[in-house]
Amino acid sequence: MITELRIADLGVINDATITLHPGLTVVTGETGAGKTMIVSGLGLLRGGRADPRSVRRGSERARVEGRFKIDNHELVQRVREAGGQLDEDELIVARHLTSAGRSRAYLGGAQVPANVCAELTARLVTIHGQAEQERLTEADRQRQLLDRFAGPPALAPLARYSVLWAEDRATRTELDQLRAQAQSRAREIDLLKFGLEEIERIAPVPGEDVALAAEALRLQSADDLRDSAQSAVHALAGPEDEAGGALALLYAARKTFESAASRDPAASQLGVRLAESSFQLSDLTADLARYLDSLEIQPGRLEQIAERRAQLSTLTRKYGTTCDEVLQWAAESAVRLSQLELSDDRIATLEERVEELKTELVSLATEIGAARREAAARFTELVIGELADLAMPHARLRFEVTSAELGPSGADRVDLMFAANPGSEVRSLGRVASGGELSRVRLALEVVLAADHEAVTLVFDEVDAGVGGKVAVEVGRRLARLSQHTQVIVVTHLAQVAAFADRHYVVVKADDGQVTTSGVVQVADEDRAVELARMMAGLDTTESALAHAGELVELAAASRAPSN
Numbered sequence: 001m002i003t004e005l006r007i008a009d010l011g012v013i014n015d016a017t018i019t020l021h022p023g024l025t026v027v028t029g030e031t032g033a034g035k036t037m038i039v040s041g042l043g044l045l046r047g048g049r050a051d052p053r054s055v056r057r058g059s060e061r062a063r064v065e066g067r068f069k070i071d072n073h074e075l076v077q078r079v080r081e082a083g084g085q086l087d088e089d090e091l092i093v094a095r096h097l098t099s100a101g102r103s104r105a106y107l108g109g110a111q112v113p114a115n116v117c118a119e120l121t122a123r124l125v126t127i128h129g130q131a132e133q134e135r136l137t138e139a140d141r142q143r144q145l146l147d148r149f150a151g152p153p154a155l156a157p158l159a160r161y162s163v164l165w166a167e168d169r170a171t172r173t174e175l176d177q178l179r180a181q182a183q184s185r186a187r188e189i190d191l192l193k194f195g196l197e198e199i200e201r202i203a204p205v206p207g208e209d210v211a212l213a214a215e216a217l218r219l220q221s222a223d224d225l226r227d228s229a230q231s232a233v234h235a236l237a238g239p240e241d242e243a244g245g246a247l248a249l250l251y252a253a254r255k256t257f258e259s260a261a262s263r264d265p266a267a268s269q270l271g272v273r274l275a276e277s278s279f280q281l282s283d284l285t286a287d288l289a290r291y292l293d294s295l296e297i298q299p300g301r302l303e304q305i306a307e308r309r310a311q312l313s314t315l316t317r318k319y320g321t322t323c324d325e326v327l328q329w330a331a332e333s334a335v336r337l338s339q340l341e342l343s344d345d346r347i348a349t350l351e352e353r354v355e356e357l358k359t360e361l362v363s364l365a366t367e368i369g370a371a372r373r374e375a376a377a378r379f380t381e382l383v384i385g386e387l388a389d390l391a392m393p394h395a396r397l398r399f400e401v402t403s404a405e406l407g408p409s410g411a412d413r414v415d416l417m418f419a420a421n422p423g424s425e426v427r428s429l430g431r432v433a434s435g436g437e438l439s440r441v442r443l444a445l446e447v448v449l450a451a452d453h454e455a456v457t458l459v460f461d462e463v464d465a466g467v468g469g470k471v472a473v474e475v476g477r478r479l480a481r482l483s484q485h486t487q488v489i490v491v492t493h494l495a496q497v498a499a500f501a502d503r504h505y506v507v508v509k510a511d512d513g514q515v516t517t518s519g520v521v522q523v524a525d526e527d528r529a530v531e532l533a534r535m536m537a538g539l540d541t542t543e544s545a546l547a548h549a550g551e552l553v554e555l556a557a558a559s560r561a562p563s564n
Contacts, residue, residue, distance in 0.1 A: 001487045002042075002125065002457050003090065004067040009059035010044075011037040016520035018505055024483035026498045027491045027520070028535060029507030034518040035491045038507070039461045042066070042125055042489075044095040047118020050103035065094040068124050075123060082116055084108020093121055128442065129461040136416075136442050137430025143372075143414035145445055146399050150375035154368055158410065161364040165408055168357040175350040178343055185340050192337045195319060199330045202311050204323040209312050212305050219302045222295055229292040236285040247285060250278050358406075365411035372401050372412055379448065386444035390478060391471045394422045397429075397441070416441075436471070439463055443478050450485040457487040463497075472496035473552075477559050495535035499552035500559075504528050529553070 006017045012034040018027075029035045040054065041064040055062045068091045070076065079091060084107040094106040095117070105117040135141040147154045178185075218225070238244030254274045261271030312323060320326040376399035387395040396419045404413040418429040420437050433441060443463055450458070463475065476497040482488055483502070492498055509518045523531050532552060533545035 001069045002066050002489075003069050004065075005038070005041060006063075006065045007037060007041045008063040009056040010041055010062040010064060011054055011056060012509065012518045013037050013507075014056065014519065016507075016518070018520055019522075020487070020489070021503060022483075022487055023502035024480050024488045024490065024500060025503045025505065026501035027489070027505045027507060028493065028498050028531060029518075030509055031493075034509070035507050036461065037518075038489075038520075039127060039129060039459060039491055042459055043127060044097070045093050045117070046121045046125055046127065047105070047114045050095070050097040050101075050114075052097065052099050052101040055097060055099040059099070061096055061098045063094065063096050065092065066121075067092055068121075070124065072123075075120060078120055079108050082107050082112050082120075083110035084112070085110075093117060123456065125457045125459060127459045127461070128446070128463065136438060136445075137428075137433075139414060140409075142399070142416040142429070143409060143412070145449070146372055146375060146379060146401075146414050147409075148449055149379045150371050154371035154375065157364045157367045157371070161361060161368060161410060162408070164357055164360055164364070165406075168354065168361060171350055171353050171357065175347065175354065178347050178350070181343075185343055189337060189340050192333045192340070196330055196333055196337065199315060199319065199326060202315055204312055204315060204326055206324055206327060209309065209316065209323045212309050212312070216302065216305045216309070219298070219305070226292060226295045229288055229295065233285060233288050233292060236281060236288070247278070247281055250274070250281055254278055361406055362411070365406060368410040369401065369403070369412045372399075372410075372414065375399075376401050376414075382448045383441075383444045386447050386478065387440060390440040390444060390474045392420060392437070392440060395420050395437075396426055398426070440471070440475065443475060443482075447478050447482045450482050457489065458482065460488070460490045460492075463490060463492070468494065469496070473499075473555070476500035476556065480556070480559070493535065495532040495549065495552060498532060498535060499549075500556040504531065506531050 001022060002020050004017065004019050006015075007013050008015045018025075018038070027035055027038050037054075040048075044050065044064045045066045069089055070086075070091055071089060075091075076086060079086065084091070086108060091108055092106075093108075095103065095114075096106075097103040103114065105112055105114045107117050107120065147158060234245065236246045238248060254271070257267070257271055257274055260267045262268075315326045316322060319329040380398045384395065384397055387393075387397065396417075398417050400415045400417050402413050402415070404411055416429045417426045418433055418437075418441065419426040420433070424432070429438070429441065439462070443460075446458060460479070463479070472494045473496045476494075476499060479488055479490055479497065480500040490497060490501075498504060504523050505520050506523050507518050507520050529546050529549045532549035533542065536548060537545040
């Protein structure tokens, strides 16, 4: 239940606060005073589109704030999950929008996305405007109303059905894609197998191409390398069978310096260094000799390398620029091949699941359809009774449930059939009902639904469209009856409806010649009679209008007495 609504700088409303209570609250006012801003404000709290043109002229931002009393543990938990907090048992919901087009939503003090705010407030407030009346002519909306009346017998299997329906759509989509890709998948499998077999046959190893290139270069330069190594060995050790070279000279220098080293401590360190240089040069000479030996000609090795490099080049032309890249391609392709080869198994699994889902969906659809047909008869009887009280004693109405193909909501088509007068053909509601008849059918449906289902705040705008006189009195009476089960807020231009209110607010317009400003005031007793008189006759204080207004109030009070 909403306990307070504050609107600032929205439309022509400067700053208005409405304190709301259980029962029936009506909002009235002259044309253009801004009555619809009440509905617009509540619509913003429900996540409605933020139109910057609705910001009051001369203001930078509009603000709407609502206080809701809630005792639903699930809703409280959702608020806390969104980061909001309750003030005792009240939730404050706010919406701000700027003239530049920016919008912000607040839930329990926390800024949240507008859709999060809408998801929660939709559980608290339902708005019935002209759009809802038009939706009443749609088959989907009629089905939703029937399911709502049927309750758990239809809604529980329908919830399960919706989950399975979504899975069925996803499964069929994947299956169609796999089937459509069968040829391209087969081609890809063949290409991957060919490549992997070719790589396996040649069997490259990591870095092999680099190593072979280095070895080939070495073999091709073998003569030059041998000449260089031989010259270095000769320079160090001297020609074969001859003494000399750097080693011999260093040995002579070492021997010559030994006498000096034995007589002078300073020279001994130099002698040590000469000895070390001799050992190092001897080791270097041996290493050069071994390197020279390794350069012996290996007949046929260069041809073997060329042949192997040619094999590897067939791979590096197709699968990578190096052996390492070829091997990487092979590893990735093996995984991809495994996935592709599993697709046939996946197709079989999906085909089996589609059949399972079809069986489950048909079973649930049958259960849902049975619940709808059972509920349709009861719902029809109750709504016809309400229509009789709304001055439509001869109206005929029924929910026609016929079989259809499986769809998102089962295997039924629901059509609300209607005829207002005796002798008229019963046809689809949207084809035969006038605006006033639609208003009364909609109200009758809501009265029946509110009696047995979770109460929310119901907001009616234009519920009295196309009606007047005695019918308007019956509309007011039905709204009063509806308010016994849930909080009802009605924006109306009919005194016959307003007379049944528990609380009556008037949107008052002021005009300074440049800017129109509206505020909201509560009226009671004499002030209320004056407002009802204005609504009936457009006059404020004529005796006849006031008397008629008093009669309406007495009629409304009498009709709401316990004996009635």
